[in-house]
Amino acid sequence: MRSIIQYYAQWIREGKLKVNSDWNKDLKIKFTVQDPCQLVRKSLGDPIAEDLRFVVKSVVGEENFIDMVPNKSNNYCCGGGGGYLQSGFNDARRKYGKVKFDQIIRTGAQYCITPCHNCHSQIMDLSKYYEGGFYVVHLWTLICLSLGILGEEEREYLGPELKEVGL
């Protein structure tokens, strides 16, 4: 069993995925990333967190990436895991997620990249509920954006400043 993030990193290193961050040179949009507990702390550890950062920095530009604190294996869970989103305990889930919300706000990033589905749903909900105003995107969206191959219909989670980029 492997994670696609390992492949993304490998393909970028091998030159098969020719991503670059030129699109963000002038825009200077800031990104942070959520380390999914399931993938990092509970499975593959810091090496996969490093791969994740390598991919993200290649795509958005090193200077436009801001890490959360703490991070990698020591990261806080977003509160979307363990069945929380389906459990019906929504008040508790949002209180739990407040820690994550504050962490994201402290980075000042306009976008939070979530490589996991539970994280994506939970962090979207947190941004909306606590009126954080940040966007929450999948990694594949940004990779395709950077490659100039992201279609019009595939931009659901992008904010207005990125809706047209590379179309």
Next chain:
Amino acid sequence: MKEDAIKLSEQKGEFRKKVEDLLPEGNLDLCLTCGTCSAGCPATGLENMDARKFLRMVMYGMDEEVTTTPWVWMCTMCQRCIYACPMRIDIPGLVYQARASWPREKRPKGILGSCDMALKTETCSAMGASVEDWKFVVEDVLEEVRETQPQFKDMEVHIDKVGAEIFLNQNSREPVTEAEEMVPLWKILHTVGADWTYGAKGWAAENYCMFLADDKAWEEIVRRKAKAVDELKCKVWLNTE
């Protein structure tokens, strides 16, 4: 007369005995009560509970409280506490066992329903996407992309391609609620020339039976998915996450 200290060895509840048998390497006596676990846990304070307190209650044999507090559904079993704990005590392991001690039908309906749905469905989809639904959505979306984005008019997406290098799984949320979100991933795989396939069965990435703490159902789902990968003779089982 001085009161005797509470002797933990005499306080053994049933629950503690059970978890000590199941988690033999996790000697709960090693807890220093330092509170590092609860200090760094987002679930601290919910239901007036926290990780250290929960562990103490297990130690004191407070079985009734331990096996009924809804807090066990508010801890995500994220393992941050184990990572931080100087003695590596497995609190989420206790939480899992506490979840498992709830009567199955009393466990949170949403998780229960998702597990049961996956058990009932060949694809293991917790949202109940059938083999037919799945094939239809994939083909429909692919056709649309080929027609409207000339750059990708030759892009292929296989279902059940025997001998492909990679078996890709997919969270049900995409085919069921936001099918276009599969496209960027396909494009990436197409661009690098990956030899990959979906399965008609067993492709759903999610497994709520694990969160439900239903060991048998959890195992059944994992086995069914592994079988789908083996049947197609794929080398790599690839998670989209």
